[in-house]
Structures are given as C-alpha cells and as structure tokens.
Amino acid sequence: MNSEKTLVQGRSAIVVGASLSGLMTSLALARAGLEVTLLERSARKSRTGAALPVAEGLLGRLTGQPETGQQSVPSGAQAWTDIHAALRDAVVADARIDFRAPVLVTSVGEDRRSAWVSADGGEVLRADLLVGADGHRSVVRVSVSPDTPDAEFSGYVIWLGLVDESAISSPAWPSDLAILYEGDYCLNAYYLPGEDGSTFTGERRLGWGWYDAGHNELLRRSGVVKGNVVQRSMRPDDMPDSLFKDLARAARHFWPDPWREAILDCLSRRSIIGTPIGEYMPDRLVTERICLVGDAAHLPSPMTGSGFSASAEDAMALGDAIERCDDLGEALRRYEDRRLQAAQGLVRSGRSFSRSFAPRGAAQ
Template sequence: MPEAVVIGGGVGGLTAGVALRRRGWDVTVLERAGRLENVGSGFVIAANALRALDTLGLGDRVRELSRVQGEVGIRRPNGRWLVSTTEDRARERYGDSMVLLLRATLIGLLAEALGGERLRLGVEVTGVDPDTGTVRVSPARPEGAGAGELRADLVVAADGIHSATRRALFPDHPGPVYSGVTAWRGLAPRPDVMVSSTETWGRGLVFGTHLLAGDLVYFYATDLSPAGAVHADEREELLRRFAGWHEPIPALLDAVEPERILRNDVFSFATPLPAFHRGRVALLGDAAHPMTPNLGQGACQAVEDAVVLAHVVGEGQGLAAYTAARRDRTAAITGSAMSICRATQVRNPVVVGLRDAGMALASRLRSDLMLRSMDAVLGWRPPASAGNGRGPAGPA
C-alpha cells in the first residue's frame, strides 16, 4: 500500500487525507497545533466544493449541517441592493448553491472521516526532502512525541499561506504580498432583524453577513489598513468604521462578544508558482495559491485541489498532471478575487458612485449577471473517476 504524509490539519490537508484514503493510500496527517482548528468563524461551501465533497461521500452530511442561503448579493451602506440573486436561481443554473456552516464543524467532519489514528497533533515538520519523500519532524511542544523521520511515496504540503515547504521548494518565488486590506471575522447571535447573505460595499469598506444553523450569524469586514496594525479594541474599531450602516450590521456589532472577533491582514499571490509540485511533494490550498476572500473560494479551491490530487495519483499519473490541472485555474481565480478586492478599496466618492452605478445598471440590464460572472468558478466538475474507490498507483 503506498504511503502519503500530509503536512497541515486544516480544511485542505484533512480533505486530502480523506481523498487519498478513499483511493487506498496509507495516510498520516501531521498538525503542528495541539488540537484541531476551532476558529470561531463561518465557512462558505459553494457548488464546486460541494461536488468535490460528494465524491468523498461527505457532501450530503455537509448539506445537513448547513444553512442554505436565500437572497444573496451586494448592497450599499443604506441597504439598497446593487446586484442580487437567489438560492433557487443558483441551484437551477449549477445544480447546487452555496451553504454555510461553522468552520469547526467542517474540520470535525473531515477529521472523523479521516480517522483519529491517522492524525498526529503537536508535530512540527522541520524539513522535507522532495527527492526521497523524507519528512523530518520534532515535537511542537515539550510534551509532544520525539524527533524523527517519516518516509512517504507522496508528501502533501497543506501548511498554509506562509508555507515553509513552499519556501524550501521554490526559494526564488516572491511569496504572498499584502493586499492592502485587513479583515475581521466574528460570530454573533441572530438579532431580531432580517439577516441575509450579503456584502455591503462602502468607501473602502466591506461588511458581509451569513446566517448559520443554530441562529448564529457569521460576519466579516474589511478595510484599508497598514499591514500589522494593532488595535486595542477590535469591536470598537468596527463600531467606529461601520456606524450608520444598514441593519443588521449595527445589531450584530452590538451583540458580538469582543473575544469572538478575529482579525488578520489579507495576503495573496501576485505571481503564480511555476509548478505545484517538485519531486514527491505536492502543494495544496493556501500553500500553493493564497488568494483574497472576495470570491469565497480560498478553502473551496483547497477542497478541489485535494480531490484532483487524489484522482491524479490514483490513476497512476505523475504530479505534473496535478500542476497542469490546477495551476491555471487557481491563478485565474486568484486574479479575479484580487480584482474585486481592488474594487472594494476605492475611497474617492466620485469613483465609488461610478462603481456602484455601473453594477446597478449592469444588473438591471442582465438580471443573471451575478450568476453568469461565476460560471467558470461554480461550473467546475470533479474528474469523472474521482471517488470511485479504485486502488492507487504511486506518483511518478
């Protein structure tokens, strides 16, 4: 039985572990943290990622644990719609829509499907040899297991946006660059006002809301900011920035507990990697193609990566086929997300007015504009034989 080592126990790494197991691989997933990610935020799973999860037998379970969205779109700070569509229209066009669930829920579901005995927590990877598939490890904390080596036919590096494996494999690549915006994420109880799945665009500001199961609301916000800026009170920063915006934004910020607000600067690739593999190592998710969250596709693309990678090696193809299948697609989506990010950064009131008027006019002229613009992303289909359970051949 061929062996695979996956570096990183996030969404991409766990999905890769499950997908490879479905293909008959002996999988070990290494995670530096002492416990799996329990970030207090929501997770958007769009139609393309749902199809990928269907190949692993997990799509229906995700749908059961999620809340399906109703009307979605972009609004002005006064609440007027600029462009919108509905879940019914999306389902008619793509055969599925997007669902929302807690990030921790998806992590738990994937970990259960992987099997706890295949997951090693508190393990830090200190080096990878792409030629031999040797992975050097040490304990991430004093109580962790001892140092040592693992050897694998395939190493999957899903170690995040600042991937040490990527830097070692491609030392001349410039790496992620700061997008110019910082992002807040949080969870709040559902207020006594209508909550829909929307983004609201202002002058350099964005606020998004998604209703989750259990009457929780996942919200996020972005604003222009110097990288690394520190705020004493993130909730106060949000209240100051979004004062006077339409409901449910004020109600959510009044209700949220300050400790449930997370903030991170947003980074993205300006230059794609020359390849997503070297030797026996394949890069996946943010390690391969970090992108801004403006299309809601960061983790969705990691799920696609995992299913395609398992298919490629399961069919006995070399990792060059994985690069060929994923590099151009993810580069295009990364570029599109960054273009939207730049559009949200506009502060000049005249330019903002022109931007908003253009979106509203285009939407009136083409009522399906919002959906049509996502065809290339949401219309993706997994490889025909993905998840068919046939035994693997090792990577070439």
C-alpha cells in the same frame, strides 16, 4: 532525541497541515490506496466567523463511500468550524490515516528514494509523497518554489465575527447574504445554520466579515504583518481598546441592522479575529515527490469566495491522479496540469478586487 521512520514503500504519503485542505487531501489519498500520516501543529480548535460554500456530496466524492447520517458534510453555506469538525470526524474514522497533533514540521525535503519531514521533537518521517496543506505561510512551499516562497500582504484586513441570532433583537435581513460598500469599507454578512444545524429564523447564527484598509499601521505595529508578509491573524488579546472603539463607531455610522447589532455584540464580547489578507500566485505546484494543495498552493483574496472549493478540487484531482497512475512523478505532473491554470485564474480575479479596494496595496 532524533528518530527516523520510513513509511510503507510505494504507497505512503505525509500530509502537513490538518485544516480543511489537509483533511480533504488525506481522505482522497486514503481512497486512492495510500497509507497517510497527517501532521498538524495546533491542538487548538479555532472559532472564526468565516462561512464557506460546500458542494453537494463533498464527503462522498472525497472518500468514494456513500455519505451516512453520522458521516456527512452538510451542503450550502456552512460555518468553517462545522465543516472542519465533520471532515475531522471522517479522518479519525479512517484506519488508513494516522492523524498526529500537535506536531510542528520545521523542514522538508526529498531525494531519489523518498520525501521527508523533520518535526520539532527531532523526529524525521519519510514517505513516497509529501503534500503541503500548511496554508498561507507554508513551510513546504519553500521546497516547491524556493525563489518565491511567500504570500504578499494585500494592504487590508478582514475582521470576522459570529453571533447567535437569539442574541439579536433587530428584524431579520430579507436575504441570506448582504454585500455592502461604505466609505473605505466592505461588509460581507450572512446567515449560517445554528450550532444544531437549524435554519429557522431566530435559531440561526449571523456571521460577518468586514474588509478594512484603514488599520495597516496597527497590523504592522502589533507584528501580525512584517514587511510584505502576513505573519498570523490578530486575536483579541493583541487588539488595543482604541480598535474596538474605532470599529464600534464605524459600525454605528455605516452598517444597517441586524448586521450593526451583530457586530456591536461581537465587539462588546471582544469576540473577533482580524485576518490580514495575503495573496499568492503560483507558478508551479509540484516537484518529483512534493506537491502543494489549498492555500499553500494558491492564496486568493477571500473576496473570491472560492478558496475552499479550489482546495476541494485540489484534493480530488490529486487523489484521482495518484489512483490512475503508478508512476508518482507522472501522477504529480498530471495533478499540476489539471489544477495550475485554474488556480492562477482564481488568484488573478482576487487581485483585481484587492487593487480596487486597496489601490496602494501593502505600501499604505
């Protein structure tokens, strides 16, 4: 059944996508006084091995409130899942944010009076501002950059895994991070706090991300990459036995313990995810009522290690611009002025890694 709802005139926003960017942006917009409706297509909690650097006092800066013991995002290198859980708790506790999942947004648009989203159940929602925080395959990006809506496959994948340190018998690595190059591979491996936050040796987790330009044919055959466009991540159910064998053989040959042991443990449990890497260079971030943040706005190679911090900067810059300027179109232009060049620089720096790591790009 079709239904149409218009949110409060003058002070309302719809945010599409409730991953890290969408959660941070919703908090920043609520702080700026907007009534926010946050829409997420997935009800599933994902578990990846990705680790992200969290700046000191992130949640306080987003919400404008002092952090408390119950509500904070720990700083330093943190597991993606832990950051997501802490931001989600803060969003759920904020009465100005209406968080709805699962809601799949199928199309978006704007006119002189409002911006709108259409959801798969037939519902149409209208608000003053629409924010696309919907990641690398953004639906909202099509409205901002109709001529260049797609991120491009960069010609390599990152295999990710995470394991409790208590399952690993090899001696600990002497530092918290290792970046190792061997043959056609690059391994980023790191210690993360345990699920209870412990940073003591034996109680942490080992995360690893293995860049691999040698399995592109498999990515295409399984449909996770089509043409030049990444469709989705590859999950264990999509992975043939031969892939686990290939990776185990290469891990034994190339990587030192404890990372070798961690990788073999994840492979034996079939607990890995493969994310084909895409990159997107923006030439704009806004229209009159629509804007993009995070990976929807700019998609750098994860090798830059900065996609998350850029997403946090987007959220704060957008919140500041809205708070300081009554005219929405002008606020969005200020947001773009503050963020576009930095975002382009970040994507450019990732591209130089991609070109040296996978020189033939998507063609290989």
